[in-house]
Amino acid sequence: MDSIQIILITLILGLVSVVGIYYIQNFELKSTKKPTFLIIGNNYSGKTTWFMKLQGKKKPTISSIEANYGEIRLPLSQDSIAKPFQIVDYPGYLKYDNLFKNLIEDINLKGVCFVIDSELNNFNKNLNLIAIKLFKILTITETYPNGKDFLFMVNKSDLFNSLPVNKIRTLLEAEMNKVIESELKNNEDELSFWHDLLPFKFEKLNGNMDFKSGSVLKGKTQDWENWLDEIVVNPQ
Ligand SMILES: Nc1nc2c(ncn2[C@@H]2O[C@H](COP(=O)(O)OP(=O)(O)OP(=O)(O)O)[C@@H](O)[C@H]2O)c(=O)[nH]1
Ligand SMILES: [Mg+2]
Numbered sequence: 001m002d003s004i005q006i007i008l009i010t011l012i013l014g015l016v017s018v019v020g021i022y023y024i025q026n027f028e029l030k031s032t033k034k035p036t037f038l039i040i041g042n043n044y045s046g047k048t049t050w051f052m053k054l055q056g057k058k059k060p061t062i063s064s065i066e067a068n069y070g071e072i073r074l075p076l077s078q079d080s081i082a083k084p085f086q087i088v089d090y091p092g093y094l095k096y097d098n099l100f101k102n103l104i105e106d107i108n109l110k111g112v113c114f115v116i117d118s119e120l121n122n123f124n125k126n127l128n129l130i131a132i133k134l135f136k137i138l139t140i141t142e143t144y145p146n147g148k149d150f151l152f153m154v155n156k157s158d159l160f161n162s163l164p165v166n167k168i169r170t171l172l173e174a175e176m177n178k179v180i181e182s183e184l185k186n187n188e189d190e191l192s193f194w195h196d197l198l199p200f201k202f203e204k205l206n207g208n209m210d211f212k213s214g215s216v217l218k219g220k221t222q223d224w225e226n227w228l229d230e231i232v233v234n235p236q
Helices: 003-032 047-054 094-106 120-141 165-187 192-197 222-233
Strands: 035-041 068-074 083-089 108-117 150-155 209-213
Touching: 035 047, 035 120, 047 068, 047 083, 047 108, 068 222, 094 120, 108 120, 108 222, 120 165, 150 165, 150 222, 165 192, 165 209, 209 222
Parallel strands: 035 083, 035 108, 108 150, 150 209
Antiparallel strands: 068 083
């Protein structure tokens, strides 16, 4: 073997190892990202109560000041084929919303469960904050191919003055319109894709947006749990 052949073989081997290391690192990086469902929503909407119930716990909760991480096996309806999924119960305080991006980059996001307190007075009081939170997370999830799927969990349907799902959807759509217009005034460049979504309608988004009512307190959570199963069994 002459010296040119030795140099060539060395170069090829070097290149192969660099490419190999790159693939191994990326593969490892991807495989450590856990498939995750994120539970978000405003304070007092019932996120932690549902998070606990999903894991078979029944503790009374106090307002969360940090994220709770848990694990469930999905689909819930077919234990024989169930696999572990991470669930993250994210605190409602607005200041934490600025960390959505870091959180989503750290996980393999399968879907967002957005919990809404449907009690008339609470809903009216929080409507603007709910729309701002939704705007912030959609700004991130809509940049993924096909967006990400959302379940709007219209909670506390047991209360006599709970608003029906369709009403919540329409009021939220109208409030989103206002929030989008005001955000576009301040931040035109980074948010330009929102222009195409005005006037705002949930069906214009890339991700699927499902609204389903229920009550964690009364155990009316079947529709929400079916939604989790559906995403796992029939991924897009
Ligand atoms: N009536 C009624 N109350 C509920 C229901 N689900 C939860 N709650 C109550 O709502 C309150 C707030 O519930 P949490 O689960 O702590 O709310 P959270 O969304 O985790 O709130 P933060 O941690 O502050 O973001 C508690 O007093 C729950 O018992 C429901 O379906 N109906
Ligand atoms: Mg909580």
